[in-house]
Amino acid sequence: MKRRDKHKRKRLFIIVTALLLFLFITMLLNIGKSKNGIEENDVDDKETNNEINESENKESISEIRVSPESYRAFSGESISTNNFNVEIVYSSGKVESIKDYNISTESQKLTIQENEINVSEEALTADKELLKIGYDNFEKDIIINIFNRLEDNIDENDYVTNPSACDVLVNKSRNLSSDYIPEDLEVLDDVPTILQNPEVNQLRSVAHEALRELFKAAKKEKSYLLYARSGYRSYNTQDALYNAYISNHGQEAADKYSARPGQSEHQTGLAMDITCGAMNYQLDDSFGETEEGKWVSENAHRFGFIIRYPKGKESITGYSYEPWHLRYVGESLAQEIYETGLTLEEYFLSMEE
Helix, strand or coil, X not given: CHHHHHHHHHHHHHHHHHHHHHHHHHHHHHHHHHHHHHHHHHHHHHHHHHHHHHHHHCCCEEEEEEECCEEEECCCCEEEHHHCEEEEEECCCCEEEXXXXXXXXXXXXXXXXXXXXXXXXCCCCCCEEEEEEEECCEEEEEEEEECCCHHHHECCCCEECCCCCCCCCCECCEECCCCCCCCCEEECCCCCECCCCCCCCEEEHHHHHHHHHHHHHHHHHHCCCEEEEECCCCHHHHHHHHHHHHHXXXXXXXXXXXXXXXXXXXXXXXXXXXXXXXXXXXXXXXXXXXXXXXXXXXXXXXXXXXXXXXXXXXXXXXXXXXXXXEEECCHHHXXXXXXXXXXXXXXXXXXXX
């Protein structure tokens, strides 16, 4: 009996000892985990605090600046992006120059290749083309103002070197060569004409379309019927007309009212003499006093035309007042000339100052 009790006590002791040992080991493990957890939490807290501090210390961008905001360029020119200075302005007022900005355009007359902005040969004086400079969520516009200098478009013999440009200046000191014929002449279509001569019933494509729209607007807006009388004239045709004028009226009158061959805007295919029924379809400066003539004077620029030889500018243009003589120069340049009241000569000279 005593031996059995002794074995029971021994087993109980072993069980209790094992249980105590298990509890002790478990407690030690839990203490280790707690310490590790505290350390990990400390690390997480430190990292979080660091991120907050970095966020607080990081300056926000308030705007970007670009200089110059407008740039004068010529048709066919390549502009280096280094010509523009782009800066970030932070909310603190700090300014930082950058090079990693984006540059884009929707203009048909500008293309961007690497660090070059290329201006199309078709760009005209007074065209304003838009570039966009972008960085982060900010954007800035740059205006490219096109201006084709007169001195760049004439040779040593006073012949223009850009005869096909819509902003070409032809006058008594700037000549067209005898063999110049526009490549895109079109027979007038949907435009009422007066003369049967097929040559003068032609214009270059862009001027033809503009004249068509001008005539349509006059009819739609005011019920005015305009007529095309004389458009393109070749060098030889102008030579014959000029010499006939000399025979009939003398040299002095001829130089006042008729262009010498090579000096006529009609050879460009961009000029048209117009008339109306009130003028018995003739050309006379009284056209400017008709309702049709007044409307044309006030609205031709909307379609890219100017009154090329205005009243009071005879000493500048070299010719008498011709309210019937329309010259296509493009809508932008026509608008500028209309608003300033300058002749084509004066406009170019004013831009070169």
